[in-house]
Amino acid sequence: MTRKHYEMIAEAIRQATKDSFLNLVTSDKKDEGKDFVLDTLTNVIFEVSKTLEEDNPNFDTKKFTDACMVSSS
Secondary structure, three states, X not given: OOHHHHHHHHHHXXXXXXXXXXXXXXXXXXXXXXXXXXXXXXXXXXXXXXXXXHHOOOOOHHHHHHHHOOOOO
């Protein structure tokens, strides 16, 4: 896989995060679901990072994790 592939995966995760939190904001149970969604997305990012690191020993897990995060701006 190339850097371009890693960037596409990170963008997909970032978009899924935005979508999940948007759904929570409009939900009646936003307080109950926030921690669950955050835990789930964190686990997905961790597992994907492990897999990509196995594929490429030079894979930068921190850089990938940062790229998956939704900016607060």
